[in-house]
Amino acid sequence: MKKRLLIVDDDKDSTSALVRQLAESTWLEICGIATGIDEAWQMLQTTLPDMVMLGTIKGAERGVVCQQFRLAYPQLSFIAACSPQELMWEPFFRNLGLWVIVKPVQTGQLEALTMVPQAMYTGIPPQQQPAPLAATAVLSPTVSHTPQAVTENDPDPTNGVSTGPKHLITVYGPKGGVGKTFISRELAVYFTTQKQEGRPLRVLAIDFNLDLGTFATTLNLPRTPNLFTWVQDIDTQLHSYAQQQGRDPFTLRNEEWQEFASSISLSPQDIEKYIVTHTETGLHVLTSPRDIRHSFEIRDYHLYLILETLKQSMYDVILIDTAPDTTDATIQALFFAEQVVMVGNPVVDSIENIQRLLKLLREAEYPEERIQVCMNRLQRKEMFTLEEIRAYFQLHPSKKIYSVPDDAEVKKSINTGVPVMLHPGRIAAKDAIETLGKALLPVDSERVGSAPKEKTKERPSLFRWLWG
Ligand SMILES: Nc1ncnc2c1ncn2[C@@H]1O[C@H](COP(=O)(O)OP(=O)(O)OP(=O)(O)O)[C@@H](O)[C@H]1O
Ligand SMILES: [Mg+2]
Known part of the structure; x- marks a missing residue:
């Protein structure tokens, strides 16, 4: 069954380009297009989308809108479609649990997101979420590095691509x-x-x-x-x-x-x-x-x-x-x-x-x-x-x-x-x-061996002073 996408964006050119592209999609269909927040609220109720893509919405903050929509519809997944200039907000959106993609939006990016299990976007603390389809990963025509397998004890931190949370x-x-x-x-x-x-x-x-x-x-x-x-x-x-x-x-x-x-x-x-x-x-x-x-x-x-x-x-x-x-x-x-x-x-x-x-x-x-x-x-x-x-x-x-x-x-x-x-x-x-x-940052109780050991000064004790 196709996933249903609600587009909330006042950038009409971008939306109509996406409508044309998605007409052919076997995975995704557009169930509604809203250009303002009130209209979006109505469509959330009437069109029952699976995903909501938030483009630019005059006078509204995407992060806030997403939080409000999510309160009423916790099962929905959200995508922020940003212009390259807005990408500085990407970490902020990620932390709010929004996927981030860059305009002009490609059908393949949206389709890829329909494959991600629902649990991955909701209910998981942001820092444990999988890396979203960040602009550099999705759009880069010149990805200059090939991720290498890195062993746990690789001493060189500049080597390879990280797996764990930074x-x-x-x-x-x-x-x-x-x-x-x-x-x-x-x-x-x-x-x-x-x-x-x-x-x-x-x-x-x-x-x-x-x-x-x-x-x-x-x-x-x-x-x-x-x-x-x-x-x-x-x-x-x-x-x-x-x-x-x-x-x-x-x-x-x-x-x-x-x-x-x-x-x-x-x-x-x-x-x-x-x-x-x-x-x-x-x-x-x-x-x-x-x-x-x-x-x-x-x-x-x-x-x-x-x-x-x-x-x-x-x-x-x-x-x-x-x-x-x-x-x-x-x-x-x-x-x-x-x-x-x-x-x-x-x-x-x-x-x-x-x-x-x-x-x-x-x-x-x-x-x-x-x-x-x-x-x-x-x-x-x-x-x-x-x-x-x-x-x-x-x-x-x-x-x-x-x-x-x-x-x-x-x-x-x-x-x-x-x-x-x-x-x-x-x-x-x-x-x-x-x-x-x-x-x-929680760390092990044992320190690095070469660390200077502090002399543990004995605490003054009245009894020791009295009886030696
Ligand atoms: N806990 C402290 N006890 C005593 N002196 C301190 C302490 N912390 C900082 N200082 C003094 O304050 C000075 C300024 O500290 P520092 O350069 O770290 O401030 P900063 O906030 O980085 O300054 P800037 O805004 O210019 O970057 C230091 O040179 C140091 O002498
Ligand atoms: Mg300083």
Whole structure:
């Protein structure tokens, strides 16, 4: 029996092209076409579709519409049909359990989705869902990598294509100097000392502070190769693709490049050409450009391609350090992330900006459970308690606010390039980072052997003191 598709889209040209194409389909039939939300509600009731494709709908948010439809019709599966420019929302849609395809929609893409068992789109937490038909997988005429079989213990994280879920953590804070880079560095180093299912974690840190990033400096690492090296190679690939399509690369507009970028894919094996390695920990780092001017040449589509490729790499954990802004780079880092560490200091300006950011993300229906708030540089006596801050942010009562104490060792560790996580002694900030790290990703109780062992200091005991 043919699956029934309801199209909700105000782009009439795109719909009529699809109607023509699907006339021949043996798997799928269009049961209704709505150009607005009210009409769509009526058709959901009268036409009983199996699938709903959400194109552009003036004045409506696809994510919100999908959630509302799903409440009333939980058995339906949803597809977001995006223009190449809208692809930055792909991770967001995926997390809401929508399949994402790119316009112009091909019959084959829709037919392929009819084959997926119903259980795969509904009722499963987003992170356990199978990889949807992402634009790069479905549309790419030049898939440049052939997925290789990768053994569980493959030590090279840039080798092959990942099978397991990746953990992408973005460290963000809408105010400068609150400790984002410090916390990113420490979390990255902490994860290199941890194991999951007996295997050391493979960790990559990325500096998304494109113009003024200092992540490499805080680990005494060189700044070449870097993100810009990768961007230059992407441009070479895009230029030759444009030429293959009979276009002159020097006359193309940004939107046209975005479109071309959605048609190519990069190879996860190439990542190793662009990373520097921190030898003490084995941490891989994709640093920001050495020259500020290079950062001006990095576009949203470069970053999109890079993030998509990293998601297919074999890294277990990817940490992104960001700038305190709301540029494309930062927004993409937030939407690609499985978890976000929102860093602030216990001072009003920082607290106010986090509140404003939370408001924005709530309005964009960003899944709040992904956000972990971390107050850095907490002193013994603060004007605001964590409870007061939590109430101000209107966080869910189950949500913990993490804190990292103000610690003189931090400044020293940044100046020397030696992370506090590698410090042999007891440092308060170290325990706090470890608590945060554990909350972000469950790890084995046993650590990586080479990790510096902390001397377990005996706790003072009154009895021992009395009786020796
Ligand atoms: N827990 C801490 N205790 C003491 N000092 C700290 C702590 N965390 C950060 N600092 C100090 O704050 C400075 C700024 O930290 P960091 O560079 O990590 O902030 P940032 O949020 O990344 O800044 P930017 O917005 O410029 O990227 C550090 O150089 C360090 O001296
Ligand atoms: Mg920073």
